[in-house]
Amino acid sequence: MKWLLVAIIVVCTTVGEVLQAKGMRAHGEIHDFRPGALGRVLNSIARNRMVVGSVVAMAVSFFAFMTLLSIEDVSFAVPATAASYVLETVLAKLILKEHVSGRRWAGASLVACGVALLNRS
Amino acid sequence: MQATSSPAGVTKTRVVTAVVIVSNVLGDSILRAGLQQVGSLVAKPPVAYILALFNPLVALGVTMLVLWMLSHMALVSWADLSYVLPVTSIGYALVALAGRVFLHEQVSLARWAGIFLIVAGVILVGQTDFNTRCKVPPE
Numbered sequence: 001m002k003w004l005l006v007a008i009i010v011v012c013t014t015v016g017e018v019l020q021a022k023g024m025r026a027h028g029e030i031h032d033f034r035p036g037a038l039g040r041v042l043n044s045i046a047r048n049r050m051v052v053g054s055v056v057a058m059a060v061s062f063f064a065f066m067t068l069l070s071i072e073d074v075s076f077a078v079p080a081t082a083a084s085y086v087l088e089t090v091l092a093k094l095i096l097k098e099h100v101s102g103r104r105w106a107g108a109s110l111v112a113c114g115v116a117l118l119n120r121s
Numbered sequence: 122m123q124a125t126s127s128p129a130g131v132t133k134t135r136v137v138t139a140v141v142i143v144s145n146v147l148g149d150s151i152l153r154a155g156l157q158q159v160g161s162l163v164a165k166p167p168v169a170y171i172l173a174l175f176n177p178l179v180a181l182g183v184t185m186l187v188l189w190m191l192s193h194m195a196l197v198s199w200a201d202l203s204y205v206l207p208v209t210s211i212g213y214a215l216v217a218l219a220g221r222v223f224l225h226e227q228v229s230l231a232r233w234a235g236i237f238l239i240v241a242g243v244i245l246v247g248q249t250d251f252n253t254r255c256k257v258p259p260e
Contacts, residue, residue: 069152096201
């Protein structure tokens, strides 16, 4: 059961993160952090289909995460869901066309090894 | 895009990154504490989730995670996902620490070794620029 929950969380989080980054990038950089301006930002991104899709994916991911946290340690649940991490970095490169340097790949690999160790217990 | 390369842009990125990390760690830990009180939600009907949200700790944890999601959305509007993901992954280490200290969870030697690798990876990635898209000239 717990690995089924982890699988749901990983897939939905990955889809949600990539859609969110794509959608927010289409919206553009947020410069103004005053409440009125933030309200206008929310109004405009609520009509962005990719952002709405990312919210749906993350809602599914969240309720699966809530279920997992109701039966498992937080120090198991959170590292386990980090399996989405490597997949997301690869998608950032492939879909978002980000330039991922050698140093970043090295750092990301170290993080991935650390996450793998965290899951061994 | 000049704004993100200026000192003010760097400060904005660091402050929002800190908010993303802290709200995530507090949200996960407090949510776990609340759900321990509520009990297993596996195979429970949706109404069980709604009732769980009335637990004060669950409500506080969810509030922190809403703050996390909003600050994360703002951050990825200007910073690369391949910068944001590794840097905010320090949260995995902080969550394990919070689980050990506040929730008295057993954290093995293998887990602490994993935490060390994550922190090393985060430091390595943190030394790179946070927005490469405006640095790479168009083909």
